[in-house]
Amino acid sequence: MHERLRNHFEEIVDLTDQEFAFVLTQFKTREFEKGDFIFQNGDPIKYAYFIVSGLVKLVYHDENANEHIVSFAMEDWWESDFNAFFNRSEATYSLKCLEATRVCYLTLEGYQKLSKGLPKMGIFWLQKSNGGFMSSQRRILSLLTTNPKERYEQFLKEYPSLGQRISKTQIAAYLGVSRETLSRLHS
Amino acid sequence: MHERLRNHFEEIVDLTDQEFAFVLTQFKTREFEKGDFIFQNGDPIKYAYFIVSGLVKLVYHDENANEHIVSFAMEDWWESDFNAFFNRSEATYSLKCLEATRVCYLTLEGYQKLSKGLPKMGIFWLQKSNGGFMSSQRRILSLLTTNPKERYEQFLKEYPSLGQRISKTQIAAYLGVSRETLSRLHS
DNA sequence: GTGTTTTTGTGACCCAAATCACAACTGATG
């Protein structure tokens, strides 16, 4: 469980046993069942989550109760309603488990404490944040430039494993296409 | 010129005169004319730019030479092809001036040197990066959930000043809508 | 295993927005 977290950090920064022990003081762990909400629209967001195993979706429900998928997150990904997390406010999104999911999570205080106590961690967070920003820009471009078919192909290419794990209905909500259109792409 | 940069930093972190002097050692300044490219698709990207005055667009040209606007940037905004900047690689985007523009710019070494020499600056970069990530997520959601009319209204609401400064053609390329459709929204 | 819910495919129909085409308007530039 914690091993996975450590390996994840060490992809970017090296940590001594002592340093990792310090890091761990800021984390708790928890398990969720398939279908559980980790948080819902309106909840105060106190934590950011590291997915140890499983799969979740970050969704937004519009005024007509249509569900739009902001992102998926699986093993080794971080997820939260980061806007709410950093501003200590309420979620506009909901985070729901598509599979049974185990997470390590920490508070904003923990996040800041780690940055202060261990400059490496500041570098780690910055890299993660930059990475998230750049992949969002790619997705914006994909939404601006491609039709459903190309978009679906890009998705499969970028996340090969998710093609099998996630239902077409969910993928359609992520790509911004109707279920039916996605289904007709094969032909 | 540098005053504007200092004020910008001090919106997030306080800097002594000495600290700011250190910060400035990493920056150079430059002016561009309307229509100039600050960089183009394929150029190696060495710098990140702080816009002191003026207005630029970050664009992507697809295989059919259609132009898509990834973002606008005006006074007090940072811009670059950040993916290329952080990976010391070549631009996939181009950055073009829509108005005469003055910038302060720095290298990745400068960026890292500032983070190391002045932990405050690490915090500053992190905040900026998080901010960029969160606004990208908002834009993704806007592309997923709204029709052209709503999207245009959101745009005007989020960036009131840009409504006047930028031609409709450019705004259409940003919103992912044809010029004609945008023009017909009034009716 | 039987019943229930969720997922997927496909047909029929419709509409929002793309595309093509042209004319009027605005402004730069020499």
Add this chain to the structure above:
DNA sequence: CATCAGTTGTGATTTGGGTCACAAAAACAC
């Protein structure tokens, strides 16, 4: 101020993808 490029509006036509509807197939529950 005359020219030429870019901008905006608006009509006519086409089309990609949404919506509605139903049935087959999986997945799940008890």
